[in-house]
Amino acid sequence: MTTPRVAILGGGISGLAVAYFLRKISKENNRLIEVRLFEGSPRAGGAIKTEIAEGFLLEKGPDAFITDKPWALALAKELGLENELISTQAVNRRSFIARNGKLLPVPEGFYLVAPLSVRAFLNSSIISWPGKLRMIAEPFLPKKSDDRDESIASFVRRRFGSEALERVAQAMIGGIYTGDPEVLSLRASMPRFFELEQKYGSLIRGLQIEVKSKKNPFAQASGPRYSLFASFRQGMSVFSDALVKSVPGNLIRTGFLAHGIDYEPRTRKWQVDFGEKGLKEFDAVCITLSAGRAALLLQKSLPDISKKLANISYESVATVNLAYKREQISHSLDGFGFVVPKSENKTVIACSFSSQKFAGRAPEGHVLLRAFVGGAFGRESFKRNDEELLSAVTSELKEYLGIHGNPVLTRLERYPDAMVQYRLGHTELVRDIRKDISLFPGLSLTGSSYDGVGIPDCVRAAEIEAQKIFQVIPESFNRESNLGMIPDK
Numbered sequence: 001m002t003t004p005r006v007a008i009l010g011g012g013i014s015g016l017a018v019a020y021f022l023r024k025i026s027k028e029n030n031r032l033i034e035v036r037l038f039e040g041s042p043r044a045g046g047a048i049k050t051e052i053a054e055g056f057l058l059e060k061g062p063d064a065f066i067t068d069k070p071w072a073l074a075l076a077k078e079l080g081l082e083n084e085l086i087s088t089q090a091v092n093r094r095s096f097i098a099r100n101g102k103l104l105p106v107p108e109g110f111y112l113v114a115p116l117s118v119r120a121f122l123n124s125s126i127i128s129w130p131g132k133l134r135m136i137a138e139p140f141l142p143k144k145s146d147d148r149d150e151s152i153a154s155f156v157r158r159r160f161g162s163e164a165l166e167r168v169a170q171a172m173i174g175g176i177y178t179g180d181p182e183v184l185s186l187r188a189s190m191p192r193f194f195e196l197e198q199k200y201g202s203l204i205r206g207l208q209i210e211v212k213s214k215k216n217p218f219a220q221a222s223g224p225r226y227s228l229f230a231s232f233r234q235g236m237s238v239f240s241d242a243l244v245k246s247v248p249g250n251l252i253r254t255g256f257l258a259h260g261i262d263y264e265p266r267t268r269k270w271q272v273d274f275g276e277k278g279l280k281e282f283d284a285v286c287i288t289l290s291a292g293r294a295a296l297l298l299q300k301s302l303p304d305i306s307k308k309l310a311n312i313s314y315e316s317v318a319t320v321n322l323a324y325k326r327e328q329i330s331h332s333l334d335g336f337g338f339v340v341p342k343s344e345n346k347t348v349i350a351c352s353f354s355s356q357k358f359a360g361r362a363p364e365g366h367v368l369l370r371a372f373v374g375g376a377f378g379r380e381s382f383k384r385n386d387e388e389l390l391s392a393v394t395s396e397l398k399e400y401l402g403i404h405g406n407p408v409l410t411r412l413e414r415y416p417d418a419m420v421q422y423r424l425g426h427t428e429l430v431r432d433i434r435k436d437i438s439l440f441p442g443l444s445l446t447g448s449s450y451d452g453v454g455i456p457d458c459v460r461a462a463e464i465e466a467q468k469i470f471q472v473i474p475e476s477f478n479r480e481s482n483l484g485m486i487p488d489k
């Protein structure tokens with residue numbers, strides 16, 4: 001009798017978490033499964049990339065994760081990383097919005113688009129008086145009568161008016177999803193907003209009720225909920241590195257780029273083509289790459305599913321870490337960063353004050369900033385060469401933050417086609433793809449392309465997928481010892 005073999009394709013947080021959970025479940029159930037992970041690039045971690053250089057801790061990809069979605073936090077603790085976790089700094093938990101070349105503070109109690117503290121909101125100069133009146137009328141508007149999907153832009157316009165969309169929501173959403181709110185699905189991208197309107201008839205009322213009843217820790221700070229963001233003292237790579245360490249080294253293969261997947265119905269086996277590294281056969285394959293890449297792998301063997309996967313779209317982004325001496329910057333940096341609305345016509349779409357947000361990101365007397373470029377409104381900027389991009393970013397930051405002189409260190413990292421866009425109809429499309437996939441036991445899909453883009457969503461989806469894989473793969477034999485520890489052949 002042979003041991004069932006599972007291939008996990010992709011070594012980002014999703015693939016690593018699937019490997020971790022599958023091994024855990026198989027141990028708990030006393031079943032031997034050969035779990036192998038294949039990563040195309042020379043390193044595991046995917047989008048997560050921390051670099052430590054000249055005393056700075058640079059996050060090139062994600063710099064934090066939200067903790068009110070508990071799955072990433074729970075996994076970090078399970079991996080023994082509790083003492084490594086850090087929260088955002090306790091001071092200046094607020095953000096800014098660019099308007100006419102200046103940075104205006106987002107009023108206290110402002111949750112993305114919903115003003116929860118009316119007094120602070122009324123004092124703000126981000127929105128005009130007619131715009132403010134329109135926004136605070138939100139609790140008195142009827143709720144949407146049907147539950148059809150709508151774009152984020154349509155939702156914001158309907159509930160808060162056009163100004164709220166143009167001056168605030170578009171930039172905030174751009175900073176998170178790097179997308180165009182006119183085409184992003186509210187239900188798929190911001191399901192909480194959809195649910196709050198459905199349940200309470202109003203976003204402001206719903207948030208206020210939940211905050212009061214402590215069901216929901218929203219609105220503790222302006223902009224995103226900063227106190228609920230966590231990271232690791234030594235950066236986000238600590239998380240992916242711990243997952244790598246939890247799996248015996250010979251089961252994770254880097255430099256293994258999958259070129260195609262084939263199914264043999266007679267033997268019910270899956271063949272993965274690793275190009276010059278050969279063909280390998282498995283009882284189950286879990287694809288954790290973006291839907292676009294998954295589509296390419298399945299193009300020949302499952303063309304219908306492949307076409308559906310190819311309908312999920314992406315935007316490209318780049319991050320630019322820039323370090324300065326504190327005295328080079330005249331802005332007080334009394335916040336965690338700023339977002340830039342499309343109407344400002346800039347290259348930078350958002351910028352984090354990384355060393356103000358988390359401790360230990362810059363040496364004494366220095367500041368670390370991190371700018372975002374690209375997304376739906378920045379496709380042309382993304383195409384510029386490194387030199388042009390760096391020059392545009394540094395000159396815009398100079399203008400917004402009153403910087404003199406050049407940065408002491410810069411790092412530009414490009415993420416082509418990396419930010420998935422949950423467009424209108426995304427939920428239905430994913431449901432349809434999952435239905436098709438269910439006809440092929442042993443094939444599974446997970447990752448940020450389907451049910452949530454953040455790291456906690458990826459972790460939760462990975463655990464669910466690991467359970468599903470465990471249910472479908474054939475059982476070979478039970479053994480008390482050496483569970484899940486198959487030596488490399």
Ligand SMILES: Cc1cc2nc3c(=O)[nH]c(=O)nc-3n(C[C@H](O)[C@H](O)[C@H](O)COP(=O)(O)OP(=O)(O)OC[C@H]3O[C@@H](n4cnc5c(N)ncnc54)[C@H](O)[C@@H]3O)c2cc1C
Pocket residue numbers: 009010011012013014015038039040041043044045046047048060061062063064065066256257258259288289290293317318319415418419446447448449453454455456458
């Ligand atoms: C710049 C940036 C900032 C972000 N900031 C945050 C944040 O602050 N907080 C947050 O929660 N989320 C953030 N996100 C989102 C989050 O980082 C991602 O959704 C998450 O890391 C995706 O993980 P993944 O494993 O699904 O995919 P990836 O990390 O993309 O991993 C996929 C892996 O598959 C590999 N691969 C690709 N093709 C093949 C192939 N053919 N064969 C084998 N391997 C292949 C790739 O090399 C890669 O390692 C950010 C994303 C980006 C890009």
